[in-house]
Amino acid sequence: MRKDILKKIAEKVRKSEKIAITSHLRPDGDSICTSIALALMFEQLGKHVDLINKDNTPIPFNYFPLSEKIKIGQIRGENYDLIILLECADVSRSGQEYINNNFLINIDHHHSNSYYADLNWVEPASSAVGEMAFYLGEELEIKLTPEIATYLYAAIASDTGSFQFSNTTAEALEICSQLIRAGANPIEINEILFAQNPPEKIKLLGQVISTLKLSSDGKIAYITMFKKFLDDLKIKELDTEDITTLVRSIKGVEIVVFFKQMGDSRFRVSLRSKGRINAASLAERFGGGGHFHAAGFSISGEYENVVKNVISKVADYIKERELKVGAE
Ligand SMILES: [Mn+2]
CATH class of the missing domain: 3.10.310.30 (Diaminopimelate Epimerase; Chain A, domain 1)
Known part of the structure; x- marks a missing residue:
């Protein structure tokens, strides 16, 4: 099941030149950090990638240096071959109003999803979309750089409440172990995620x-x-x-x-x-x-x-x- 949809998504990514990625309204750490990791992956493949969210990047996620990559506003659909929506139960959840004529890929790990896109990858058993993006990276044979590892780790650490919530699975920990080996620094990431209180x-x-x-x-x-x-x-x-x-x-x-x-x-x-x-x-x-x-x-x-x-x-x-x- 996962293999099939992954193949289709990877194929569409390879064929696309200009890709936009967007998160849900009031974006959280998982969708923000996953979008950055995906951008780094696709850039490795020579793609032009824009990260565009309707809402601002809130504290503490704006302390991640690459959160600067995220632009705020509406996606102009005509400029893109492919638009990826992260954790959006439907298009309206993204706050994007001009993307209905685009090829859309829907990546989510919540049950309540309306399967609205051209390709829908919904895995409620996943701890985070960060975990799903890790598998997409494998499928695309991306080199797992320390930077990519950092943002994927941050996504999973954020969504599991630093590995305390019920979505803390063996699979999530296995992936995080690989991400640490690839250069993610859990202490530094934790400082950003959980020690930025004013x-x-x-x-x-x-x-x-x-x-x-x-x-x-x-x-x-x-x-x-x-x-x-x-x-x-x-x-x-x-x-x-x-x-x-x-x-x-x-x-x-x-x-x-x-x-x-x-x-x-x-x-x-x-x-x-x-x-x-x-x-x-x-x-x-x-x-x-x-x-x-x-x-x-x-x-x-x-x-x-x-x-x-x-x-x-x-x-x-x-x-x-x-x-x-x-x-x-
Ligand atoms: Mn999530």
């Missing part, structure tokens, strides 16, 4: 953590980020995932409820659960949704009431679950 973010983390409360049984942990915290520290937007991760690490906690104040009485609530607690079905009770262990919803009301309402419903849910498990 001091304001760590101060914010302290403030949010200081709001921590636990339910009496210790299973629900909840925290709040008041708008004032962001305003005082002059922070506009930031990734708060590691605040949640820290709270989630408390022994005995089964779910983290994170209240983020958006307006005076408007809150975005994110849920991060462990084990058998289904965050998505909980979020659905509030009109939201998401994945099994990560979901969210919006809610309006006075802060104290919102917290009381949400936490009591979460507690009910956990009790229902326990009764169900007990009855099984």
